[in-house]
Amino acid sequence: NAGVMQNPRHLVRRRGQEARLRCSPMKGHSHVYWYRQLPEEGLKFMVYLQKENIIDESGMPKERFSAEFPKEGPSILRIQQVVRGDSAAYFCASSQGGTDTQYFGPGTRLTVL
Amino acid sequence: AQSVTQLGSHVSVSEGALVLLRCNYSSSVPPYLFWYVQYPNQGLQLLLKYTTGATLVKGINGFEAEFKKSETSFHLTKPSAHMSDAAEYFCAVSDTTGGFKTIFGAGTRLFVKA
Numbered sequence: 001n002a003g004v005m006q007n008p009r010h011l012v013r014r015r016g017q018e019a020r021l022r023c024s025p026m027k028g029h030s031h032v033y034w035y036r037q038l039p040e041e042g043l044k045f046m047v048y049l050q051k052e053n054i055i056d057e058s059g060m061p062k063e064r065f066s067a068e069f070p071k072e073g074p075s076i077l078r079i080q081q082v083v084r085g086d087s088a089a090y091f092c093a094s095s096q097g098g099t100d101t102q103y104f105g106p107g108t109r110l111t112v113l
Numbered sequence: 114a115q116s117v118t119q120l121g122s123h124v125s126v127s128e129g130a131l132v133l134l135r136c137n138y139s140s141s142v143p144p145y146l147f148w149y150v151q152y153p154n155q156g157l158q159l160l161l162k163y164t165t166g167a168t169l170v171k172g173i174n175g176f177e178a179e180f181k182k183s184e185t186s187f188h189l190t191k192p193s194a195h196m197s198d199a200a201e202y203f204c205a206v207s208d209t210t211g212g213f214k215t216i217f218g219a220g221t222r223l224f225v226k227a
Contacts, residue, residue, distance in 0.1 A: 006156075033215070041219055041220070042217035042218050042219045042220050043157070043217040044217070045215060048214060056214055059214075101159060101162060102159075102215065103159070104149075104156035104158070109154075
């Protein structure tokens, strides 16, 4: 799972600012998933993307959150106008195909002041 | 809808003792089942997975799990705990019909006493 890269590892934002989290999948993987982990809780699915397509965003909050996985470059999870409740660890995972094992990155820990 | 219940948010065992972490799932379709381990400030590492076939699945670090459809369980075991096993363990289920969204349990933190 060392192949999935996430940056930054730690991100501090003030309320109202924007947060951009990046995920580079493992080489050869074209499927990306984003999860959020609140303190003392398990991971909650947010969104599943393939290159240039959002496949399932049923776990994404309706407002302020968006995700993309462009043809070139990393997948981006964008949170606009952050609030304290957005403080969490955000994990990205990638897989070769839609039914294959997901490999996780080290996560980005977002703190909203 | 799918769901996962992990019984016991904290489990403590002595070094060398049996490790048993319990997981029950709910799924309306044949599930894929997983156990992941998370060390502090790190991502999740796959321990083992069940898709089809043999119901006893062996994973890394000496862990294994048995899929019991009648009990809707997928408990994780290891015969002899090691100090390095201390971590958070997550059971997860996904939908085999596509849209590989994975549902995670709340996690069980394993403590290993010397």
